Amino acid sequence: MKKVLVFLAAAGAWGQDLSLRDAVRLALRENRAVAAASEGVRAAEARIEQARGGKLPKVNYTESFTRGDNPVYVFSSLLTEHQFGESNFGIGPLNRPDALNNFQSQMTFDQTLYDGGQARHAVKAAGLGRDLSEEEARRVRMETIAAAARAYYDAVLAGESLRTAEQAVRSAEADLRRAEAVRAAGLSTDVDVLSIRVHLAGVAEQRIRRAAELDVARAALNDALGLPLDTPHTLTTALKPADLPDLPLDALERDAGQQRPETRQTRLATTLARTEEDAARVSLWPQVSFHTAFETDRQGFVTRGGANWLAGVSMRWNLFNGGSDKARVAEAGYAERRAQADAQRADSAVRLQVRRASADLRAAEQRIEVAQAAVAEAEESLRITQNRYEAGMSNVTDLLRTETAVLESQTRYLAAVHDQRVAALMVEFAAGRLAAESEVLN
Numbered sequence: 001m002k003k004v005l006v007f008l009a010a011a012g013a014w015g016q017d018l019s020l021r022d023a024v025r026l027a028l029r030e031n032r033a034v035a036a037a038s039e040g041v042r043a044a045e046a047r048i049e050q051a052r053g054g055k056l057p058k059v060n061y062t063e064s065f066t067r068g069d070n071p072v073y074v075f076s077s078l079l080t081e082h083q084f085g086e087s088n089f090g091i092g093p094l095n096r097p098d099a100l101n102n103f104q105s106q107m108t109f110d111q112t113l114y115d116g117g118q119a120r121h122a123v124k125a126a127g128l129g130r131d132l133s134e135e136e137a138r139r140v141r142m143e144t145i146a147a148a149a150r151a152y153y154d155a156v157l158a159g160e161s162l163r164t165a166e167q168a169v170r171s172a173e174a175d176l177r178r179a180e181a182v183r184a185a186g187l188s189t190d191v192d193v194l195s196i197r198v199h200l201a202g203v204a205e206q207r208i209r210r211a212a213e214l215d216v217a218r219a220a221l222n223d224a225l226g227l228p229l230d231t232p233h234t235l236t237t238a239l240k241p242a243d244l245p246d247l248p249l250d251a252l253e254r255d256a257g258q259q260r261p262e263t264r265q266t267r268l269a270t271t272l273a274r275t276e277e278d279a280a281r282v283s284l285w286p287q288v289s290f291h292t293a294f295e296t297d298r299q300g301f302v303t304r305g306g307a308n309w310l311a312g313v314s315m316r317w318n319l320f321n322g323g324s325d326k327a328r329v330a331e332a333g334y335a336e337r338r339a340q341a342d343a344q345r346a347d348s349a350v351r352l353q354v355r356r357a358s359a360d361l362r363a364a365e366q367r368i369e370v371a372q373a374a375v376a377e378a379e380e381s382l383r384i385t386q387n388r389y390e391a392g393m394s395n396v397t398d399l400l401r402t403e404t405a406v407l408e409s410q411t412r413y414l415a416a417v418h419d420q421r422v423a424a425l426m427v428e429f430a431a432g433r434l435a436a437e438s439e440v441l442n
Contacts, residue, residue, distance in 0.1 A: 020152050020237035021441050023225055027148035028436060030226030034144055037137035044130035051126040054119035057111040069099040077102040080297040082306025103298045116285030121278055128272040132265055139261035142434045149425050151224040156239045157418040158217035165207040168407045172200040175399060178390055192396040199400050239417050241368050242424050249358055252431045256350040259432030263350055266343035273339045277332030283325055286317035357426040364420035371413035378409040
């Protein structure tokens, strides 16, 4: 928690200003899924070191103590302790020897000289596993950025919607005063005043709902950032239309095929399956290893002992083990073909996602243009209607209709801007280019 407080103080986020980019950085820092993915990368790097160990010699030291009167044990122990004498050749000592202690210290050295390439393939497979983990970590980071940015825009939209509802309440209250003045002048009846009061109650209800939605949106944002749900802050990134460059669809699809973590993972999975198939094949080849050992055996822990050594080269060739190696090769071949099919499917899926995000972006931009014009027209219509009503030239129905039109047009405009910003974000996500430094977060 101390780390969180330090970062918040540096970013000015604790009860103060929080920009979209600051929110994304905070989410990447505190999100547990990001931390878990990073640990997965480190674990994969450790597996590479484990695989490399297969190429290096194995050195072991053992210390043991035994005691017994087994004739073979006593005979061999006396020899290794260099304590065998003429008296030990007697029939009695050979058949019924006294119990003997043996303290044994042994150092062994084993080195594989040839394994058909199994160690090399193990290192390659571990490296591919690390690459898969890195792509998984990048996918988690992209999803965290997208979730944090979407939650941020949702909270900003909720705040703007609340302000729009509050403005509608103030406008309705002004209409009510205007209607009361017109009634006092004898130009209208109580029906007009009652109608506006009903309208005022309706927009006041909307304001209440918008306030509740804002509270939930802020809590959802804090959850996406990894903060306590009641953490206060002022969101400084305004909900304005983004000025986006032209994004050719073919370039976006090409980037998605090359940069999306999902497509890269499927290609890596294909290579990994091919590597495992090669490793299964070389397991049928012979293995040659070198072994040496240095040993000391003593009747006392440090006395009455001797030392010896041995060295040798051995070959092990798996000629038949029930066909399991052959089945392993077949399994790896099937896994490779499955990975190839998954790669084709993933490529098509991400390209479709790019097209969907691009279509949403184009639709949102067109909606902004339409809604912007509608807001201007609705506000001007309301101004004229209010003046006409105050002069007794328009009825309350026209007034309420234009009031509702202003509120609805403003709401549609805010929703269109929100959808454009989110769609721009998802275009970057679908193309595999979304990062904390992405321009779309400005």
